[in-house]
Amino acid sequence: MKLLYGKPVAEKILSRLKRDISLCDSKPGLAVILVGNDKASHLYVNLKEKTAVEIGMNFFRHDLRDDVAQEEILQLIEKLNADEKVHGIIVQLPLPQGFDTQKIISNIDPKKDADGFHPTNTELFLQGKFGIAPVFPRAILQLIASSREDLKDKKAVVVANSDEFGKIMSAMLKRENIIASYILSGNISSQLGQIGDSDIVVSAVGSPGLLRGEMLKNGSIVIDGGIEKVGDKVFGDVDFGSVKALDGFITPVPGGVGPVTIACLLENVYLAFEAQQKEK
DSSP: OEEOOHHHHHHHHHHHHHHHHHTOSSOOEEEEEEESOOHHHHHHHHHHHHHHHHTTOEEEEEEEOTTOOHHHHHHHHHHHHHOTTOOEEEEOSSOOTTOOHHHHHHTSOGGGBTTSOSHHHHHHHHTTOSSOOOHHHHHHHHHHHTTOOOOTTOEEEEEESSHHHHHHHHHHHHTTTOEEEEEEGGGGGGOHHHHHTOSEEEEESOOTTSBOGGGSOTTOEEEEOOOEEETTEEEOSBOGGGTTTSSSEEOOSSSSHHHHHHHHHHHHHHHHHHHHHHHO
């Protein structure tokens, strides 16, 4: 299988953003709220900060203790919603136990919801209306397109661990004239025929070895959006060794979806910045 690396796809997006930002009188700003000491979360936020600064975007980082009161987080979000220098807000997930993630995300102004997780934006997206598109599915779509294959009327299956992601990812694929459906990871053993019949397979579960080469159609495009750390190594959902002999395309883990997700996040911030400037 040919590897679909995320870096060149991300660099193309970031290069365009850097040029566009350099032409602006004021700069778009991203605020990130990071709660607790999760090492992976700190790594992701560091990468977001580094990339944002490199393209000329303002970055406002708020590191909070894991024993912070939820009300304090909500008050910070309220403050950021009102801050004209902040055009995009994200809360780095997962949050430590004890926090109501949905309530916290729902308090972000939908116009500043850079991840596209707010219920209002999710609903708008599923209805095919304008809103901030969810970042992770957008990144996956960019990687599929980077294969340069003709995608029209291709069959796609999304292996998801939630109905919400399955519906959103399927909807995004359908917009590209791809015939898409989703299955939940817990039902995978009864859906092997559907996976084997698909030209495009998207998996975002976080379960190493979930998919093997014998389950996939030869020549398929496989986007591995799962990530799980085992010891010192990071694995995706696909058993990489078992697919190498197949024709087609696959994203590596790490180095596949991750870089493009960050680029799409910053693109969402820029689009939110543009929309907010027009409202002034």
